[in-house]
Amino acid sequence: MSEASPTSPPRITLLGIGLMGLPMARRLLAAAMPLTAWNRTPSKALPLQTEGAHIAASAAEAVAEADIVITMLEHGGIVREVLTDGGVLAALRPGALFIDMSSIQPAQAREHAAWLAERGVAALDAPVSGGTLGAEAGTLAIMVGGTEADLARAATVFAALGRATHVGPTGAGQLAKLANQMIVGITIGAVAEALLLAQAGGADPAKVRAALSGGFADSRILQVHGQRMVERDFAKRGAVTVQLKDLRNALATAGELQTTLPVTALLEQLYASAAEHGLGDLDHAGLWLELARRNGLS
Structure with missing residues (x-):
């Protein structure tokens, strides 16, 4: 493959073609960016081949000639594994830009950035919020940690x-994502309890949700996840297990910073209980089912 010219679009590699990675890849292809894709389960990446992407046989092969590498992987342990055992760290070209859009611990982001810097590779931690709907529409909120210069390269x-927002140095993007996931996870719990109280008292949860719309209690969570609770639609978009992972990352980070998060700790216990009762692969709005079970409601 020839070197990209200064006027040509950067050659992009996306590692991780899952619920989020697939629609993100399609957005990049729609923007006419040369894209190479890789996934541990190759069949998940194959639909992109007919849409113009090159499908690599290995992660190392995928990044070898990339200008910008994006990861959208399940957790920090997998990012580490792909970098080391997967050969990505050794295969990256000096001067490349590595953008980790996975949700991992800030300390992991800083460690990975240090490894990459030793090889002359720049790094941004840039986790996202907006779910699969935002990924499909190209409206993700992107929280970026790293330098302004590298942010400009990724513009x-x-x-x-x-929409990307620079929130601070390396690791700050992951701190912002933890804050996001704390608010999401806690608010899902509040909405679930409120709708369960309404149901237990004889009110129509759907009409209560409608009545709250536009008031101080309104939120994106009430609108989207509250609707899922009303409709009992818990098909996975953001899984209970992923929400639990994020809350545990927040608590681990809080421990490193000697900060106490009692509300987050309580919600971590509730999501853990939901996972233990077989709800882990449902949408995180499925916390409603765990709270309903505790109250003998259906």
């Missing part, structure tokens, strides 16, 4: 995916 990529 065209981020523009295809959503």
Whole structure:
């Protein structure tokens, strides 16, 4: 493959073609960016081949000639594994930009960035909020940690995916994502309890949700996840297990910073209980089912 010219779009590699990675890849292809894709389960990446992407046989092969590498992987342990055992760290070209859009611990982001810097590779931690709907629409909220200069290098990529905000140095993007996931997870619990109280008292939960719309209690969570609770639609978009992972990352980070998060700790216990009762692969709005079970409601 020839070197990209200064006027040509950067050659992008996306590692991780799952619920989020697939629609993100399609946004990049729609923006006419040369894309190489890789996934541990190759069949998940194959639909992109007919849409113009090159499908790599290995992660190392996928990144070998990339200008910008994006990861959208399940957790920090997998990012580490792909970098080391997967050969990505050794295969990356000096001067490339590595953008980790996975949700991992800030300390992991800083460690990975240090490894990459030793090889002359720049790094941004840029986790996202907005779910699969935001990924499909290109409206993701992207929280970026790293330098302003590297953010500028990634501007065209981020523009295809959503709205990027620089929140601080390396690791700060992951701190912002933890804050996001704390608010999401806690608010899902509040909405679930409120709708369960309404149901237990004889009110129509759907009409209570409608009545709250536009008031101080209104939120994106009430609108989207509250609707899922009303409709009992718990098909996975953001899984209970992923929400639990994020809350545990928040608590681990809080411990490193000697900060106490009692509300987050309580919700971590509730999501853990939901996972233990077989709800882990449902949408995180499925916390409603765990709270309903505790109250003998259906």
